[in-house]
Amino acid sequence: xxxxxxxxxxxxxxxxxxxxxxxxxxxxxxxxxxxxxxxxxxxxxxxxxxxxxxxxxxxxxxxxxxxxxxxxxxxxxxxxxxxxxxxxxxxxxxxxxxxxxxxxxxxxxxxxxxxxxxxxxxxxxxxxxxxxxxxxxxxxxxxxxxxxxxxxxxxxxxxxxxxxxxxxxxxxxxxxxxxxxxxxxxxxxxxxxxxxxxxxxxxxxxxxxxxxxxxxxxxxxxxxxxxxxxxxxxxxxxxxxxxxxxxxxxxxxxxxxxxxxxxxxxxxxxxxxxxxxxxxxxxxxxxxxxxxxxxxxxxxxxxxxxxxxxxxxxxxxxxxxxxxxxxxxxxxxxxxxxxxxxxxxxxxxxxxxxxxxxxxxxxxxxxxxxxxxxxxxxxxxxxxxxxxxxxxxxxxxxxxxxxxxxxxxxxxxxxxxxxxxxxxxxxxxxxxxxxxxxxxxxxxxxxxxxxxxxxxxxxxxxxxxxxxxxxxxxxxxxxxxxxxxxxxxxxxxxxxxxxxxxxxxxxxxxxxxxxxxxxxxxxxxxxxxxxxxxxxxxxxxxxxxxx
Amino acid sequence: xxxxxxxxxxxxxxxxxxxxxxxxxxxxxxxxxxxxxxxxxxxxxxxxxxxxxxxxxxxxxxxxxxxxxxxxxxxxxxxxxxxxxxxxxxxxxxxxxxxxxxxxxxxxxxxxxxxxxxxxxxxxxxxxxxxxxxxxxxxxxxxxxxxxxxxxxxxxxxxxxxxxxxxxxxxxxxxxxxxxxxxxxxxxxxxxxxxxxxxxxxxxxxxxxxxxxxxxxxxxxxxxxxxxxxxxxxxxxxxxxxxxxxxxxxxxxxxxxxxxxxxxxxxxxxxxxxxxxxxxxxxxxxxxxxxxxxxxxxxxxxxxxxxxxxxxxxxxxxxxxxxxxxxxxxxxxxxxxxxxxxxxxxxxxxxxxxxxxxxxxxxxxxxxxxxxxxxxxxxxxxxxxxxxxxx
Numbered sequence: 026x027x028x029x030x031x032x033x034x035x036x037x038x039x040x041x042x043x044x045x046x047x048x049x050x051x052x053x054x055x056x057x058x059x060x061x062x063x064x065x066x067x068x069x070x071x072x073x074x075x076x077x078x079x080x081x082x083x084x085x086x087x088x089x090x091x092x093x094x095x096x097x098x099x100x101x102x103x104x105x106x107x108x109x110x111x112x113x114x115x116x117x118x119x120x121x122x123x124x125x126x127x128x129x130x131x132x133x134x135x136x137x138x139x140x141x142x143x144x145x146x147x148x149x150x151x152x153x154x155x156x157x158x159x160x161x162x163x164x165x166x167x168x169x170x171x172x173x174x175x176x177x178x179x180x181x182x183x184x185x186x187x188x189x190x191x192x193x194x195x196x197x198x199x200x201x202x203x204x205x206x207x208x209x210x211x212x213x214x215x216x217x218x219x220x221x222x223x224x225x226x227x228x229x230x231x232x233x234x235x236x237x238x239x240x241x242x243x244x245x246x247x248x249x250x251x252x253x254x255x256x257x258x259x260x261x262x263x264x265x266x267x268x269x270x271x272x273x274x275x276x277x278x279x280x281x282x283x284x285x286x287x288x289x290x291x292x293x294x295x296x297x298x299x300x301x302x303x304x305x306x307x308x309x310x311x312x313x314x315x316x317x318x319x320x321x322x323x324x325x326x327x328x329x330x331x332x333x334x335x336x337x338x339x340x341x342x343x344x345x346x347x348x349x350x351x352x353x354x355x356x357x358x359x360x361x362x363x364x365x366x367x368x369x370x371x372x373x374x375x376x377x378x379x380x381x382x383x384x385x386x387x388x389x390x391x392x393x394x395x396x397x398x399x400x401x402x403x404x405x406x407x408x409x410x411x412x413x414x415x416x417x418x419x420x421x422x423x424x425x426x427x428x429x430x431x432x433x434x435x436x437x438x439x440x441x442x443x444x445x446x447x448x449x450x451x452x453x454x455x456x457x458x459x460x461x462x463x464x465x466x467x468x469x470x471x472x473x474x475x476x477x478x479x480x481x482x483x484x485x486x487x488x489x490x491x492x493x494x495x496x497x498x499x500x501x502x503x504x505x506x507x508x509x510x511x512x513x514x515x516x517x518x519x520x521x522x523x524x525x526x527x528x529x530x531x532x533x534x535x536x537x538x539x540x541x542x543x544x545x546x547x548x549x550x551x552x553x554x555x556x557x558x559x560x561x562x563x564x565x566x567x568x569x570x571x572x
Numbered sequence: 573x574x575x576x577x578x579x580x581x582x583x584x585x586x587x588x589x590x591x592x593x594x595x596x597x598x599x600x601x602x603x604x605x606x607x608x609x610x611x612x613x614x615x616x617x618x619x620x621x622x623x624x625x626x627x628x629x630x631x632x633x634x635x636x637x638x639x640x641x642x643x644x645x646x647x648x649x650x651x652x653x654x655x656x657x658x659x660x661x662x663x664x665x666x667x668x669x670x671x672x673x674x675x676x677x678x679x680x681x682x683x684x685x686x687x688x689x690x691x692x693x694x695x696x697x698x699x700x701x702x703x704x705x706x707x708x709x710x711x712x713x714x715x716x717x718x719x720x721x722x723x724x725x726x727x728x729x730x731x732x733x734x735x736x737x738x739x740x741x742x743x744x745x746x747x748x749x750x751x752x753x754x755x756x757x758x759x760x761x762x763x764x765x766x767x768x769x770x771x772x773x774x775x776x777x778x779x780x781x782x783x784x785x786x787x788x789x790x791x792x793x794x795x796x797x798x799x800x801x802x803x804x805x806x807x808x809x810x811x812x813x814x815x816x817x818x819x820x821x822x823x824x825x826x827x828x829x830x831x832x833x834x835x836x837x838x839x840x841x842x843x844x845x846x847x848x849x850x851x852x853x854x855x856x857x858x859x860x861x862x863x864x865x866x867x868x869x870x871x872x873x874x875x876x877x878x879x880x881x882x883x884x885x886x887x888x889x890x891x892x893x894x895x896x897x898x899x900x901x902x903x904x905x906x907x908x909x910x911x912x913x914x915x916x917x918x919x920x921x922x923x924x925x926x927x928x929x930x931x932x933x934x935x936x937x938x939x940x941x942x943x944x945x946x947x948x949x950x951x952x953x954x955x956x957x958x959x960x961x962x963x
Contacts, residue, residue: 357640
């Protein structure tokens with residue numbers, strides 16, 4: 026691992042100037058390293074942070090990565106990490122023109138890291154330095170505690186997807202300016218309109234009375250509670266309901282675990298903190314993959330095509346660019362999808378299509394001709410890159426126009442019994458279905474929160490809000506054993522599972538032979554029935570109870 | 573860098589602390605030119621968390637794969653491509669010519685070298701049961717290590733008696749012992765060459781030759797973890813045989829869905845997938861036919877290991893049982909592994925039911941064993957399964 030040569034660094038600095046002119050914003054300092062593919066194999070289990078703490082799972086991954094590389098050698102162009110200064114890794118021996126293209130790609134990544142609001146909590150952390158300090162602490166603890174240190178890492182990592190990323194982000198972004206739900210809000214927004222459904226003139230009268238009271242410094246609510254004696258009680262109930270359930274399982278355990286509170290277990294807290302902070306640091310990256318890659322591909326294309334250094338390498342570029350950003354015939358490529366979606370958004374906004382007038386148009390021809398010549402698309406995509414994550418990006422902008430333009434479809438795969446083949450077919454060309462498929466593939470940890478009313482008598486009670494996807498059953502036992510270890514008592518997990526049907530799919534096909542008779546049986550449409558179950562871990566034994 | 577052995581050693585210690593082991597031995601198939609695949613043995617581990625399950629129940633019922641994205645012309649419902657379900661030998665794997673015997677052998681050698689490593693990792697206390705002396709076509713040698721050989725000068729243990737004899741001998745020829753009735757040992761000259769040591773040496777134990785049939789259900793129902801478990805177990809068995817018997821065991825590979833076929837090597841055996849129904853008897857029948865045609869029973873101890881999810885279209889198993897009965901007349905051991913799908917629950921599969929009902933397990937308890945496990949098994953359970961099958 027070494028820094029790039031002065032010559033290459035010169036190319037990078039030149040790219041920075043042009044990228045800034047195009048509107049990208051990033052810090053002055055960046056670090057570029059040349060690494061070998063073998064280095065990358067060792068870096069990738071450590072999420073590319075060279076100073077991340079040591080852990081045996083990383084070693085296992087390095088060993089299997091080496092085996093994988095032997096079987097399927099790959100040659101990644103670049104990897105950027107969200108540090109300050111931003112560090113990027115390159116493959117050896119790239120020609121200069123290719124470096125120009127790659128640097129534009131990297132600079133757009135850095136721009137994304139440093140401007141997208143989902144990264145806000147990472148902006149003030151020096152992750153490389155922090156990781157080094159953590160690594161030293163963990164090494165020291167390992168020398169004292171032996172393999173128990175690794176168990177604590179394992180158990181903490183077992184729940185590091187259950188952190189309050191959005192809540193923490195919300196806190197930072199609102200900076201305490203968050204509006205607290207108060208009696209006035211409740212009275213005017215809910216109580217009068219929803220609960221009492223008073224006619225409009227009474228509502229307006231109450232508002233003027235409220236203003237009058239504020240002016241005279243009188244208590245507005247004396248009359249309210251006199252008129253509606255149930256008001257205070259209803260307000261109290263509503264307030265309790267509005268309080269969000271605790272979703273940050275890690276933080277809850279750190280704060281309330283009786284086991285961790287013991288003096289001899291204090292050291293575990295620092296380990297869990299390290300794991301939690303590392304997880305939080307990478308949350309925005311997982312949640313903006315499509316956007317981030319799309320943004321970088323969009324800009325390397327836009328900037329490089331206008332750059333004079335492309336001269337003489339147009340065909341080479343076209344070949345490499347196609348291998349990165351072509352839409353596969355069957356399959357998904359987030360680079361390609363994100364890039365095209367950014368282009369699409371810019372054009373739609375240029376024409377003013379994100380407007381009421383356009384949405385209201387039903388005539389296909391008029392829709393196609395629609396152009397308000399707003400030309401605000403460029404500015405608009407910068408707003409999108411600042412404020413959105415993959416979900417809102419795709420959910421908001423992936424429309425039928427986009428699908429039709431790029432001839433996208435959902436590809437299905439089914440078994441043809443006559444020919445004994447897998448058939449790929451066009452399952453749907455509707456934006457709705459395509460969007461649903463993409464959104465289903467996005468990172469989405471299960472919504473598990475602490476049921477505070479049931480967390481008592483030493484029991485930690487976790488409640489999984491069911492979103493039509495069951496939990497991976499095979500992982501439940503070991504994960505709960507880990508959580509129970511750190512909690513120091515029994516852990517209950519409530520979730521939903523399909524009702525056991527006797528041998529689904531096997532029963533009806535047994536009597537005859539589809540390959541002989543040639544047609545396939547009509548699949549029986551059995552709607553899945555879900556039922557709540559409770560998993561209980563006690564003394565490292567798992568029990569399952571149907572509720 | 574941490575080595576595989578160190579990682580496995582550490583993993584073993586987890587059990588002392590009351591936790592399950594986490595490292596599995598995985599395999600990566602490396603595609604080679606001319607269909608020569610190579611298997612690379614790597615450790616794998618899964619970091620378990622509470623996550624959504626990625627299978628969708630509905631699709632599984634319809635016999636449909638997961639949908640993905642696509643680009644191109646066409647209307648909804650148009651078929652855009654096909655892929656054969658059952659890979660045919662010599663096609664579908666991008667291999668055209670070049671499967672000449674010379675090249676094929678090269679590939680085989682590579683997997684065996686790696687399998688040898690895996691076998692070494694596995695414990696050595698397995699042993700093939702019911703080995704009988706049969707013919708002399710090819711001697712199967714087991715190796716044991718013992719301090720039997722003697723060596724002058726260096727070695728592991730000094731053989732005092734032999735050394736003393738040698739010293740006396742040397743000194744006699746030197747004339748240092750003029751009178752044998754009064755020996756003055758202080759005048760002895762001791763040459764380093766007189767020191768006799770015992771050294772660790774490899775002893776061949778000649779035993780009879782063995783032929784192992786690996787039989788695997790590769791039908792549609794075998795998706796996912798079930799196949800993983802069966803293949804894992806057979807990889808281990810195979811690796812152990814390669815290691816323990818120094819590649820002297822002959823192996824044959826049979827795959828079946830509604831019909832059975834023999835494949836030429838372990839890579840194909842382990843990597844092929846299809847989606848079809850299941851007729852277990854076809855596989856046993858094919859084994860019987862091969863044994864009869866090639867007259868193998870005379871010269872070999874025959875072992876048959878069969879892995880399945882227990883699904884069989886032939887519910888009563890009449891034909892399967894008939895084939896098994898036939899097989900029992902010549903085999904040294906049949907080992908049947910049933911890996912149950914999580915949704916089936918225990919004691920539910922056809923194969924398990926009809927085998928239990930037939931009573932052959934008790935009648936021929938030394939010849940046939942069955943092991944039933946769930947699909948979410950870990951490596952230690954799989955190894956335990958091997959022990960059951962060859963006990």
